[in-house]
Amino acid sequence: MSAKYRPTIGIECHVQLRTKTKLFSGAGNDARTAKPNTLINHIDFGLPGALPVFNREAMHLAIRAALALGVEPQLFSTFDRKHYFYPDLPMGYQITQYDQPVILGGKVEYILNGELKTVAITRAHLEADAGKSSHPSAKAYSLVDLNRAGTPLLEIVSEPQMHSAAEARAYAKELYLLMCYAGVTDGDLYHGNMRFDVNVSLSENDQLGVRSETKNLNSFRAVEKAVAYEIKRQSDLLDRGQSVVQETRGWNEAKQKTLSQRSKENADDYRYMPDPDLPPLEIDPAFIKKVRSEMPNLPSFWRNELSSLGLSLSQSEILLEAGIDFTNANYMDLLLDFKHSGLNTKMLVNWLVNVDIPLVRTDSSLINANRRELYKEVIGLVEAGKLSSTNTKELIAAALKSSEAAKDLANYASRAGLLQQSDSSELEAIIQEVLASNEAAVKDVAAGQDKAIGFLIGQVMAKTSGRANPEVARQIVKRLIKQD
Amino acid sequence: MQNDWPALSELAAAVKNGSSSAVALTRKALERIERQQPIYNATILTLSESALKRAEAIDKAIAEGQDPGVLAGVPFIAKDNFLVKNSETRAASNILSGFIAPYQASAINALEQAGAICVAKANMDAFAHGASTENSDFGVTKNPFDTTRVPGGSSGGSAAAVALGLAPFALGTDTGGSIRQPAAFCGVVGLKPTYGLVSRSGVIAMGSSLDCIGPITSSVEDAALVLEVMSGRDDLDSTTIESDPQGYANLKAPQLSKVRVAVIDEYLEQGLDQEVKDSLLKLIDKLKAAGAQVSHVSLPSTKLALACYYIITPAEVSSNLSRYDGIRYGYSDPSAKDLEQSYLNSRGKGFGKEAKRRIIIGTFVLSSGYYDAYYKKAMTVRTKLINEFDAAFKDYDYLIGPVAPTTAFKIGEKAKDPLQMYLADVMTVAANLAGIPAISLPNGFDTNGLPIGVQLMAARRNDRSLLGMAKVIEEVNNRA
Numbered sequence: 001m002s003a004k005y006r007p008t009i010g011i012e013c014h015v016q017l018r019t020k021t022k023l024f025s026g027a028g029n030d031a032r033t034a035k036p037n038t039l040i041n042h043i044d045f046g047l048p049g050a051l052p053v054f055n056r057e058a059m060h061l062a063i064r065a066a067l068a069l070g071v072e073p074q075l076f077s078t079f080d081r082k083h084y085f086y087p088d089l090p091m092g093y094q095i096t097q098y099d100q101p102v103i104l105g106g107k108v109e110y111i112l113n114g115e116l117k118t119v120a121i122t123r124a125h126l127e128a129d130a131g132k133s134s135h136p137s138a139k140a141y142s143l144v145d146l147n148r149a150g151t152p153l154l155e156i157v158s159e160p161q162m163h164s165a166a167e168a169r170a171y172a173k174e175l176y177l178l179m180c181y182a183g184v185t186d187g188d189l190y191h192g193n194m195r196f197d198v199n200v201s202l203s204e205n206d207q208l209g210v211r212s213e214t215k216n217l218n219s220f221r222a223v224e225k226a227v228a229y230e231i232k233r234q235s236d237l238l239d240r241g242q243s244v245v246q247e248t249r250g251w252n253e254a255k256q257k258t259l260s261q262r263s264k265e266n267a268d269d270y271r272y273m274p275d276p277d278l279p280p281l282e283i284d285p286a287f288i289k290k291v292r293s294e295m296p297n298l299p300s301f302w303r304n305e306l307s308s309l310g311l312s313l314s315q316s317e318i319l320l321e322a323g324i325d326f327t328n329a330n331y332m333d334l335l336l337d338f339k340h341s342g343l344n345t346k347m348l349v350n351w352l353v354n355v356d357i358p359l360v361r362t363d364s365s366l367i368n369a370n371r372r373e374l375y376k377e378v379i380g381l382v383e384a385g386k387l388s389s390t391n392t393k394e395l396i397a398a399a400l401k402s403s404e405a406a407k408d409l410a411n412y413a414s415r416a417g418l419l420q421q422s423d424s425s426e427l428e429a430i431i432q433e434v435l436a437s438n439e440a441a442v443k444d445v446a447a448g449q450d451k452a453i454g455f456l457i458g459q460v461m462a463k464t465s466g467r468a469n470p471e472v473a474r475q476i477v478k479r480l481i482k483q484d
Numbered sequence: 485m486q487n488d489w490p491a492l493s494e495l496a497a498a499v500k501n502g503s504s505s506a507v508a509l510t511r512k513a514l515e516r517i518e519r520q521q522p523i524y525n526a527t528i529l530t531l532s533e534s535a536l537k538r539a540e541a542i543d544k545a546i547a548e549g550q551d552p553g554v555l556a557g558v559p560f561i562a563k564d565n566f567l568v569k570n571s572e573t574r575a576a577s578n579i580l581s582g583f584i585a586p587y588q589a590s591a592i593n594a595l596e597q598a599g600a601i602c603v604a605k606a607n608m609d610a611f612a613h614g615a616s617t618e619n620s621d622f623g624v625t626k627n628p629f630d631t632t633r634v635p636g637g638s639s640g641g642s643a644a645a646v647a648l649g650l651a652p653f654a655l656g657t658d659t660g661g662s663i664r665q666p667a668a669f670c671g672v673v674g675l676k677p678t679y680g681l682v683s684r685s686g687v688i689a690m691g692s693s694l695d696c697i698g699p700i701t702s703s704v705e706d707a708a709l710v711l712e713v714m715s716g717r718d719d720l721d722s723t724t725i726e727s728d729p730q731g732y733a734n735l736k737a738p739q740l741s742k743v744r745v746a747v748i749d750e751y752l753e754q755g756l757d758q759e760v761k762d763s764l765l766k767l768i769d770k771l772k773a774a775g776a777q778v779s780h781v782s783l784p785s786t787k788l789a790l791a792c793y794y795i796i797t798p799a800e801v802s803s804n805l806s807r808y809d810g811i812r813y814g815y816s817d818p819s820a821k822d823l824e825q826s827y828l829n830s831r832g833k834g835f836g837k838e839a840k841r842r843i844i845i846g847t848f849v850l851s852s853g854y855y856d857a858y859y860k861k862a863m864t865v866r867t868k869l870i871n872e873f874d875a876a877f878k879d880y881d882y883l884i885g886p887v888a889p890t891t892a893f894k895i896g897e898k899a900k901d902p903l904q905m906y907l908a909d910v911m912t913v914a915a916n917l918a919g920i921p922a923i924s925l926p927n928g929f930d931t932n933g934l935p936i937g938v939q940l941m942a943a944r945r946n947d948r949s950l951l952g953m954a955k956v957i958e959e960v961n962n963r964a
Contacts, residue, residue, distance in 0.1 A: 090807060093806055271852075272850070273859065
């Protein structure tokens with residue numbers, strides 16, 4: 001890429017609100033596991049005579065979003081109709097806030113390479129999602145699932161204030177954390193709970209260049225890659241003396257490139273008009289006050305807490321992304337206790353992120369384990385070399401799920417065959433058997449080929465059903481075979 | 485065939501005390517509906533089976549000592565744009581042929597809960613676009629007073645049905661005069677309540693910011709009773725408002741000496757037929773003689789109301805008709821080869837000429853580059869009009885004027901000239917744009933023996949007061 005162009009990036013993000021029901025109907029909002037076309041009622045199906053009724057919970061979440069972005073929501077906003085024909089848009093129009101959105105202003109702050117960056121928010125508006133179309137290959141039909149039709153979205157539009165792919169990624173991640181911690185969204189990226197559209201343009205002077213918009217990116221990685229690709233593509237065009245076309249593009253994950261979808265010349269005229277079926281959305285300042293008093297702690301709060309614990313920035317970020325306040329288990333106290341006891345907090349963070357938090361999120365049947373005791377016992381076993389990292393995770397999971405395991409952890413680990421054989425004499429007998437039956441490998445090791453050690457340890461692990469401590473085994477093997 | 489039904493309250497009382505029965509009334513209505521059909525074409529669907537079943541249930545409930553409500557056993561006819569559960573609902577348009585309503589209008593629910601029985605669906609201009617029922621895909625309805633003339637529209641079938649005595653009352657919808665104008669053409673009472681007073685849920689939308697649901701009846705008293713049953717806040721329609729805490733059925737006539745009435749000057753100018761004008765002036769004289777103060781008021785923006793209406797309404801129509809795309813229900817062209825063809829053919833063949841005309845106008849005025857010049861300007865005029873009405877209602881309790889410039893016109897007379905047809909709405913659209921209640925009352929006949937109507941308007945939410953004054957006019961006219 002030539003350095004003579006300055007990239008400018010703005011991001012629009014669709015955040016799916018975690019309401020029980022849809023934005024304008026009483027049908028259920030969680031379509032993740034529902035059969036197609038089961039979460040629909042009159043309005044979602046676009047029946048004649050059906051009228052939208054605003055879901056007040058969406059207003060509550062929009063207020064939270066505003067506060068998370070550091071701005072007061074608008075006390076008065078309105079709904080509009082955006083028209084286009086498509087089979088997954090049952091009424092022939094989408095209900096959105098075009099003229100007077102519920103959020104104007106706000107900002108997102110993030111730290112990149114030790115530097116605090118601020119991106120201003122232009123606006124955020126409520127809108128109803130469309131359904132989902134699929135086009136089975138080699139079939140003469142397409143399918144429409146209206147479960148998603150009417151799902152409440154908050155579209156957050158940033159100012160074009162980012163200038164690199166890394167900044168775009170950092171902004172996307174910070175916005176994600178803000179919306180998750182504020183309880184606005186479930187943040188299930190895999191199911192498209194947050195979708196990013198990135199607008200990228202290059203300029204040689206103060207004037208912004210022609211932009212492309214790459215739509216529907218559903219991971220931070222895709223945001224970063226799509227922006228990087230667009231910067232390269234556009235600068236190549238400019239270098240060749242060609243011009244950038246204003247167009248909508250899509251990210252092709254398999255080809256790792258953006259592809260043109262439609263150009264501005266073919267852009268639809270959406271014929272926006274005020275929706276006469278919906279009165280303006282008026283928010284009572286007293287309600288905003290109430291929502292403010294109930295606001296959950298935002299990422300900046302947790303960053304301070306974690307840093308005061310002495311965790312490194314990267315450890316903090318890992319914990320934040322996993323979701324530190326997603327549970328009634330008091331992780332902060334736990335971390336504090338570990339630190340004061342001089343124990344390894346890095347290991348604890350690793351277990352929390354990889355085992356504990358995911359379990360708490362997905363398994364509602366967990367017992368109320370005494371985590372302080374649990375993790376102290378676990379770290380004891382690990383430091384004694386009795387637990388492999390895989391088995392440690394298995395043991396923690398078992399202790400969080402069953403009181404039987406939690407009550408007597410060491411015994412349980414032994415009975416479940418999770419403990420490693422670190423007892424050298426017992427292990428040495430087994431290793432000698434292995435060496436006797438693998439003469440060729442022994443010769444290789446003796447000749448200095450360390451790869452063969454790995455093979456021999458593999459044989460030891462097989463013989464002990466994985467219970468041998470591989471590090472101890474390695475030392476014994478090395479002691480028994482004299483290398484030249 | 486004549487409109488010989490007693491008052492709704494008397495009918496319900498007779499059903500309850502056993503001197504009549506729901507089944508007897510329903511049979512009478514069904515038999516009349518069947519008899520008029522070849523001559524007048526006022527209805528397009530008869531609900532014999534479900535109506536008789538309901539009637540039997542109501543009679544049984546009464547026999548068991550229950551009270552089915554203030555409209556116990558009273559049959560009625562609904563305009564075809566009301567969804568009636570499990571029956572075909574088409575808004576008299578082919579594009580909805582075969583569409584069986586899976587739910588029903590809140591207004592129908594309210595009437596059923598009060599014991600009323602829907603016996604048929606009335607003919608109308610398709611999607612309520614028109615002033616004559618000539619835009620129906622099921623043929624025109626004939627005027628009960630002269631079968632060579634239109635009954636008005638778009639609720640022409642409903643108005644003709646009441647005038648013919650097919651049922652004691654009917655439901656209509658009024659977006660720009662569609663209840664009041666046919667009521668005037670057929671010599672019956674037509675009420676357009678304050679916008680939002682009756683839920684629009686389950687009624688096929690035309691212009692959502694203007695659509696009102698109301699009764700067509702033989703008397704003001706009946707209209708008040710039906711309004712009382714249907715009105716009030718509905719969770720399914722966010723634009724609904726609470727009904728008057730005092731209700732509507734217990735009519736209270738205002739003291740005429742304290743009443744301030746004004747005639748809208750502009751309505752006496754615009755191509756008003758002399759006989760229609762004379763009948764209005766005659767009524768004013770009678771009111772004055774009875775002690776009322778009648779003055780004149782000028783509402784300059786009413787002259788722009790029609791132009792404004794024919795921008796805002798098509799805009800909303802083009803939006804509201806988008807859902808009829810042949811994909812989920814209704815007519816779908818089976819020969820279409822791809823999606824675009826399916827849209828074009830299903831809508832092209834399914835919609836009639838007038839719907840297409842309004843879709844095109846509406847799409848145009850909402851298009852980028854034209855929105856400000858048309859739609860936004862029309863909305864500004866609408867606000868100005870509302871302000872003029874508000875100002876007038878500071879000085880006057882009621883505004884009075886004609887309903888339409890003429891009495892019922894000949895079938896085919898205006899069908900080829902949409903602009904002439906639109907002019908039939910010139911005196912009714914302002915009330916819809918302003919959201920105020922207005923009622924059309926019989927006010928004599930012209931020399932051809934055709935009914936003439938008079939229109940009375942009041943301030944928003946003053947429906948109760950409007951009905952009280954309407955009752956006075958009704959009595960003044962009956963005395964003469």
